[in-house]
Amino acid sequence: MKKQLAPFIWVAPVVLVISVFMLFPLFQALWDSVHGGASGGTKSYVGLDNFKELISSGVFLGAVGRTLIFTLTAVALKLLVGGGAALILNRAFWGRNVLRSWLFIPWTIPLFAGGILFLWLLRMNGGLNLMLEKLGVYPVFWLGPKFAMPSIIFLNVWKGFPFFMITILAGLQIIPASLYEAAQIDGASGVQQFRYVTLPGLRNVILIASLLSTVWTFAQFENIYVLTRGGPGKATETLSILIYKLAFGTFNLNMGSAAAVLALPLFLFFIFWLVKLVRKEAE
Template identity: 45%
Template sequence: MVVPIVLVVGYSFMDNVIMKRNPEFVGLDNFVEILTDGVFLTAIGNTLFFTIVSVVAHLVIGLAFAMLLNSTVISRATRGIFRVIYILPWLFTAAVIAVLWRMLLNPNGVVNYLLQSDVEWLSSPDLALGAVTFINIWAGYPFFMISLLAGLQGIPGDLYEAATVDGASPWQRFVSVTLPQLKPIIISMSLLDLIWTSQQFALIWMTTGGGPINVTEMLSTYTYKLAFSRYEFSLASTSAVLILLLSMVLAFFYVRHQRARD
């Protein structure tokens, strides 16, 4: 891992490497060009929206389904069926998910048929970002659901019994017992999901390719296009270094939390 990282960092300070026989050292010029590029700034905004909305939705939906599967309101057989259904999105690869939802959201697809409409979900500048975010939410919530379900099953029943004896309502038990017990798991998974989602590439590339007109352009697709569409490998390396720095910040907080937890 060290060798390619060092190479990419070195490329970011050079004139267009690979495409030029004798690239020259240009210092921070590549960083200035990237940071002042309007498309890069758009990609940052899209990535922030995509990541934050996805992580929040993953947490909320995953916790809701985990509590449903952990409750005694429904029978054991029904819980087993729901577990299979809810876990299905996590079993598919990004390629399968992208193809599946491209077919469902096609103007002639099932979604438009059910809604009796002809909306261009993945081609509309107003809807494309929301559509790919929804797809990512659908694909990622099972990870939270499984982890939180394991956490819920590890909470001692005595805590709930004591809270009930003290007259706590279901909402008060949730706030005072469930959430504090799940807090370490929630923080760990949220930080991991922030790292993973901010680097999502395959799902975006295979659904919208960053379009239309950059409305779904992410940092990952922006970097890919710089390298393999425009052949600006030094600028692509610079973008990759900036993404690496962002990932290192998130990883720092994750490791710090894990050490504090241990």
């Protein structure tokens, strides 16, 4: 009996921390979402009213749409830029190590600080427009209604592509050189080698990196809050911004929880898929 109990004592503090600070708050959010809200005090049961209001007012679906555009575009670009950089960096050339370290820098920059840097870069009289002016191009309202979404995507890709670069580079290095040699003996062209040796070898690395990045990008708050606060208007109001605004802007905590609960199924699927994949890969 004692022997069976001992391991649990070793893991108990961690399990306790996660339960108290994540599992319990999750149940609290579920409870919150069907109480209070728009009609009545915070404790009265309102059933699905909060959800209905979020959906019928259109704020929720609007935020879902923007979150999807933001997430899908940003992840695709990060994979493209990071993967491309990794493929080039995988060859030997002069200055490779310096370039790799340099390209890695954005990943080390805290999200909020990255937002601050871009605040200067993208403002009306900011860095990018000053440079464009020298080239004779009219200044662009980067953080205006039209370009705010591309701007936060730009920031997200700038900050996040090194993650793909480094993981894919590591993935490339574990593909055995003998596979390439065999392909060359069989007369495979460079493109064919990429298609039949490199890509299959990278499959799991790309899948896991993309899924992780999808969940992180989906939940992105810092970058957007610092750069645009969801504006102008609602141009960059993603789910995390919406939840924050509902809960702490209008101070309707229950409504904020309701939006969070409603958002949960959207990426729970990704999370479980990821857990399964990582567990399988790590064994």
